[in-house]
Amino acid sequence: MMEIEKSVAWQRHQLATVERMQRDLARLTHPVIRAVGLCGVAYLASWAVVMVLGAAAEAMVIVAAVFAGALVLVAPAFALAVAVERYVRGRLEDH
Template sequence: MMKIEKSDAWKRQELATMERMQRDMARYTHPVIRVVGLCGVAYLASWAVVMVLGAAAGAMVAVAAMSASVLVLVAPAFVLAVGVERYLRGRLARISG
């Protein structure tokens, strides 16, 4: 039985194509990941201020509520973005490795 392997040129082309796909997809996935990260930081920071200052930090409760609502609304896009990033990185690792 004959075993057929990919040539080095084919592997390089496949790697270059996957790297380009990852860069192109990053234009959409990275902003989503950054927004979720910033909203998470705002949420935690605002609740820390509320815990320290108590009821005097009424504006921080509004910030916490807004950032929590953004987190809930963007959560599906965040999961999709992280899934795409993980898939592309795993695929690159398999191709290059």
């Protein structure tokens, strides 16, 4: 049985294509990942203030609720962005 191998030039072409695809997709995925990270930090910080100040921090409970809502709404986009990043990185590691 005859096996066909990919040439070195073809492998380099595929690698360059995947790298370009990663750069193009990163413009969409990185802002989503950063936004979720910032919302998470703000959520945790607002709850830390509530824990320290107790009932005197009523406004921070509202802030925490807003950021929790934002996290819930953006969670599907975050999961998709992370999945895309992992897929592309896996393709790059295979080469």
